[in-house]
Amino acid sequence: MNPVVLHGVGKRYRLGQVDIPALTGIDLEIHPNRFTVLSGPSGSGKTTLLNLIGGIDRPDDGRVVIDGQDLAQLDDDALSDFRARRLGFVFQNFNLLPVLTAFENVEYPLLLTGAAKPERRRRVDELLSAVGLADKAASRPNQLSGGQRQRVAIARALATSPRLVLADEPTANLDSHTGAAILALMRQMQRDYQASFVFSSHDPQVLAQADDAVHIRDGVITRVVRNLQGAAA
Numbered sequence: 001m002n003p004v005v006l007h008g009v010g011k012r013y014r015l016g017q018v019d020i021p022a023l024t025g026i027d028l029e030i031h032p033n034r035f036t037v038l039s040g041p042s043g044s045g046k047t048t049l050l051n052l053i054g055g056i057d058r059p060d061d062g063r064v065v066i067d068g069q070d071l072a073q074l075d076d077d078a079l080s081d082f083r084a085r086r087l088g089f090v091f092q093n094f095n096l097l098p099v100l101t102a103f104e105n106v107e108y109p110l111l112l113t114g115a116a117k118p119e120r121r122r123r124v125d126e127l128l129s130a131v132g133l134a135d136k137a138a139s140r141p142n143q144l145s146g147g148q149r150q151r152v153a154i155a156r157a158l159a160t161s162p163r164l165v166l167a168d169e170p171t172a173n174l175d176s177h178t179g180a181a182i183l184a185l186m187r188q189m190q191r192d193y194q195a196s197f198v199f200s201s202h203d204p205q206v207l208a209q210a211d212d213a214v215h216i217r218d219g220v221i222t223r224v225v226r227n228l229q230g231a232a233a
């Protein structure tokens with residue numbers, strides 16, 4: 001099953017008396033277990049599209065079907081629950097909770113979904129090791145570098161074993177060396193954890209790692225290119 005299916009999706013923002021179209025007539029299928037990049041210039045609609053896929057916002061037109069679930073059929077509480085259980089998010093500003101340690105930040109989504117303590121400990125230990133931060137479990141975000149914070153965020157995104165991880169400009173606040181390391185880690189985690197990753201980015205480094213690229217301009221999809229890595233799975 002394709003993790004993301006969009007039919008005729010449109011979104012407008014109201015500014016005073018005028019409607020600004022942010023996305024128009026979006027038809028898109030994102031294939032499973034791939035690294036898909038939403039690429040386009042600033043203001044083209046990447047973040048808006050990612051927010052609709054992630055159920056953070058709702059479309060004005062069309063249907064958004066994630067992991068087989070039509071999001072329009074969920075009320076706000078059910079949508080929050082769906083997000084917590086079935087999706088992982090990585091943000092450009094990391095969005096870690098500053099008062100929690102790295103361990104607790106990764107544990108947090110597991111608390112929300114009611115996982116038992118031994119299961120939480122096992123999962124958090126495994127993920128912190130996988131992102132190379134086993135020795136930083138007790139550190140708070142302000143004791144970590146930007147790259148380390150993003151590693152914690154990646155571990156947190158995978159905590160509930162989502163099939164779909166959404167990342168909004170995940171390298172935007174990192175220098176290019178750290179950004180490359182974070183991308184390589186995401187690539188590895190995508191393969192190891194058999195998740196589909198969807199990024200918004202205008203960073204050429206991100207595009208270079210993509211399996212599939214969706215090009216957006218002025219709120220419409222101009223081109224979808226698949227299999228950028230040649231014989232990718």
Ligand SMILES: Nc1ncnc2c1ncn2[C@@H]1O[C@H](COP(=O)(O)OP(=O)(O)OP(=O)(O)O)[C@@H](O)[C@H]1O
Nearest residue numbers: 013014015020022041042043044045046047048049
């Ligand atoms: N909350 C909002 N209110 C009004 N207009 C908005 C809002 N959010 C986005 N827009 C407009 O919608 C369009 C798409 O914005 P969006 O943020 O999705 O683009 P983007 O491709 O992610 O840009 P960037 O790369 O700069 O983040 C732009 O014209 C933007 O000005």
